[in-house]
Amino acid sequence: MEQVVVETTDLTKSYNGFIAVDKLNLRIREGEIYGFLGPNGAGKTTTILMLLGLTEPTSGAARVCGYNPTREPLQVKRIVGYLPENVGFYEDLTARQNLRYTAELNNQYKKTPSDNGEEVEKRINNLLTTVGLSKVVDQKVAEFSHGMKQRLGIADVLVKEPKLVFLDEPTSGIDPKGIGEILDLVVKMAKRKVTVIFCSHQLAQVQKICTHVGIFAKGRLVAEGSIDRLGEETAAGGRYRIEVQVAQPSTNLIKLIKQTKGVKDVMGSTADSLLITCNSDLRPQIAKTIVDSGSSLIGMKIEEASLERIYKKYSREG
Amino acid sequence: MYAVFRKELTDHFNSIRFTILFIVTILAGIFAIYIAIQNIRSVVTPTTEFIFLKIFTTSGETLPSFLFFISLFIPIIGIALGFDAINNERASGNLSRLLAQPIYRDSVINGKFLAGLSVLAIMVISVIGIVAGLGLYIIGVPPTSEEVLRLIVFAVTSIIYGAFWMALSIVFSVFFNRAATSMLASMALWIFFFFFMPMIAGAIADAHIPIDQNSSTALIASHYDMEGIIARISPRTLYEESIAVLLIPELGSLNPALMAISLTSVGRMLTPLPFIQSLLLIWPQTVSIIALAAICFAISYLGFMRQEIRSI
Numbered sequence: 001m002e003q004v005v006v007e008t009t010d011l012t013k014s015y016n017g018f019i020a021v022d023k024l025n026l027r028i029r030e031g032e033i034y035g036f037l038g039p040n041g042a043g044k045t046t047t048i049l050m051l052l053g054l055t056e057p058t059s060g061a062a063r064v065c066g067y068n069p070t071r072e073p074l075q076v077k078r079i080v081g082y083l084p085e086n087v088g089f090y091e092d093l094t095a096r097q098n099l100r101y102t103a104e105l106n107n108q109y110k111k112t113p114s115d116n117g118e119e120v121e122k123r124i125n126n127l128l129t130t131v132g133l134s135k136v137v138d139q140k141v142a143e144f145s146h147g148m149k150q151r152l153g154i155a156d157v158l159v160k161e162p163k164l165v166f167l168d169e170p171t172s173g174i175d176p177k178g179i180g181e182i183l184d185l186v187v188k189m190a191k192r193k194v195t196v197i198f199c200s201h202q203l204a205q206v207q208k209i210c211t212h213v214g215i216f217a218k219g220r221l222v223a224e225g226s227i228d229r230l231g232e233e234t235a236a237g238g239r240y241r242i243e244v245q246v247a248q249p250s251t252n253l254i255k256l257i258k259q260t261k262g263v264k265d266v267m268g269s270t271a272d273s274l275l276i277t278c279n280s281d282l283r284p285q286i287a288k289t290i291v292d293s294g295s296s297l298i299g300m301k302i303e304e305a306s307l308e309r310i311y312k313k314y315s316r317e318g
Numbered sequence: 319m320y321a322v323f324r325k326e327l328t329d330h331f332n333s334i335r336f337t338i339l340f341i342v343t344i345l346a347g348i349f350a351i352y353i354a355i356q357n358i359r360s361v362v363t364p365t366t367e368f369i370f371l372k373i374f375t376t377s378g379e380t381l382p383s384f385l386f387f388i389s390l391f392i393p394i395i396g397i398a399l400g401f402d403a404i405n406n407e408r409a410s411g412n413l414s415r416l417l418a419q420p421i422y423r424d425s426v427i428n429g430k431f432l433a434g435l436s437v438l439a440i441m442v443i444s445v446i447g448i449v450a451g452l453g454l455y456i457i458g459v460p461p462t463s464e465e466v467l468r469l470i471v472f473a474v475t476s477i478i479y480g481a482f483w484m485a486l487s488i489v490f491s492v493f494f495n496r497a498a499t500s501m502l503a504s505m506a507l508w509i510f511f512f513f514f515m516p517m518i519a520g521a522i523a524d525a526h527i528p529i530d531q532n533s534s535t536a537l538i539a540s541h542y543d544m545e546g547i548i549a550r551i552s553p554r555t556l557y558e559e560s561i562a563v564l565l566i567p568e569l570g571s572l573n574p575a576l577m578a579i580s581l582t583s584v585g586r587m588l589t590p591l592p593f594i595q596s597l598l599l600i601w602p603q604t605v606s607i608i609a610l611a612a613i614c615f616a617i618s619y620l621g622f623m624r625q626e627i628r629s630i
Contacts, residue, residue, distance in 0.1 A: 015626070052418055054414070054417055054418065055626065074420045074421075074422070075420075077418060077419060077420040078420040080418075081418075082414075082415070082418035083415075084411065084414040084415055084418070086411045087411050087415055088410040088411020088412045088415070089410075089411075089412065089415075090329075090410075090412060091410065092329065092332065092333075101321070101325055102419065104321040104325075105321050105322075105416075105419040105420070105421055106419060106420060107420070153415075156415070160419075160420075
């Protein structure tokens with residue numbers, strides 16, 4: 001039985017007349033990696049802040065793991081981790097000391113008073129190893145690169161053993177290798193039943209790891225669901241797009257391709273190429289049709305519904 | 319809150335800022351006692367009571383006394399402890415991370431204020447302790463119990479005065495995003511109170527009750543009364559009056575004219591005020607400083623609690 005971790009009903013926030021979040025209805029289930037997408041200023045961060053109880057909604061309600069973040073912010077913050085955009089640490093403290101402070105603020109040491117906090121120390125060590133900082137645990141954060149700080153941020157979020165994690169642009173300003181490692185960490189988190197809300201502009205990353213996405217535009221959720229379902233919706237019935245290059249396509253050829261089973265639409269995009277949308281990979285059938293009609297086939301390219309297309313479509317609508 | 323307090327306190331002790339301030343304060347204390355020892359023979363007569371307190375109040379012909387040093391340094395220490403309390407957390411990206419932890423928002427500012435207050439107390443008490451200890455060693459006159467009491471109240475008053483400056487600079491650190499701006503704002507206020515307020519008070523009093531050499535004592539007294547009242551807008555005046563009354567028990571009045579008369583009348587027997595009477599005399603000043611500190615802290619507290627997190 002999947003549990004609903006985040007639920008909002010008509011959640012609204014306005015700042016001096018400007019509506020940042022407009023009647024948001026969200027349902028996020030346990031273990032999902034939910035991607036928040038949308039242009040800057042679309043209300044993603046504001047939504048996160050409201051779900052954390054860091055800012056009060058103007059109207060509407062939210063429930064996070066059964067708690068009301070406005071009324072019971074401490075309960076929510078005990079089980080929710082938040083990695084803010086541009087996260088910072090105390091530069092004069094080492095990585096380990098920074099995590100110790102977070103653990104202390106979360107009363108982690110008092111949970112197991114008998115072992116002198118050894119369990120927490122062990123957890124901190126493990127986390128630093130997991131995020132690949134085991135060699136610099138006792139170095140001051142001031143010497144860290146941006147990517148190292150970002151990784152420390154992920155360790156910091158996990159110190160309190162959260163059930164739900166908000167990651168706001170966790171991969172911004174990190175090299176490609178680092179991004180891959182961070183994405184792997186996020187997937188690992190989700191495997192351990194931690195629900196992740198992943199906020200990003202990097203569509204490829206979101207597509208790679210997220211199970212669900214919500215696209216924000218001007219404070220509203222314009223599209224929501226699993227990536228597959230959104231893809232079908234966007235492409236107007238066709239999940240694949242095949243681009244065919246033919247020497248001098250005739251109108252007759254277009255008619256013939258349209259008659260092929262499974263083809264949804266054919267458009268002539270430039271003088272010698274056709275854009276075909278269909279539900280499955282129909283390349284063999286289409287190639288046969290073209291060759292049979294006497295035209296010569298020059299090239300063929302297939303493209304699966306990408307999040308980019310979905311995103312572009314919905315953010316234009318918003 | 320205890321976790322925040324402990325971390326801030328550790329930070330203070332490990333900071334270069336604290337080390338520098340501490341060294342400078344201690345040096346000032348040693349310098350002051352050197353001046354006092356040089357000149358103490360000229361102010362002590364066989365009938366002098368409270369010889370021990372003289373260590374703190376004796377100045378040279380051109381060199382200032384310990385009282386002057388401490389009233390100069392305490393605001394600087396207070397400002398240095400508070401000016402980047404909140405905006406530094408914000409600039410470094412720590413604040414939103416900190417506030418996402420399960421602590422009340424006011425724990426952050428309370429913890430920081432208390433840690434600053436502790437550091438301030440440690441500095442004030444140790445510098446007074448060092449001066450007293452060196453003084454005891456050099457002049458060999460032990461303090462009487464009343465002198466000890468007066469020194470304790472002096473330390474407490476100084477800590478409260480420092481707390482006011484710290485609270486003031488925390489207010490600026492809440493409302494200004496840049497540490498340099500809040501530091502400058504605090505320093506500007508300090509300079510205003512320290513240098514300009516006495517001048518302004520003097521100018522206004524001169525304009526309203528002009529006096530010259532032939533003026534009657536009553537007129538002179540009312541002139542200084544007015545100047546004193548205006549100058550008391552400044553917390554500096556409040557503090558200096560308090561510590562003067564505490565450490566110079568012979569001061570029977572806060573009117574500068576009467577003070578001057580009583581202190582300069584040569585050969586006149588000066589009757590020191592009993593401890594309780596001195597306390598009564600400075601009670602309004604002390605309460606005012608406490609109130610000012612409380613108001614400043616309240617403003618920064620409310621400002622911080624109401625600040626929209628977006629801007630953090």
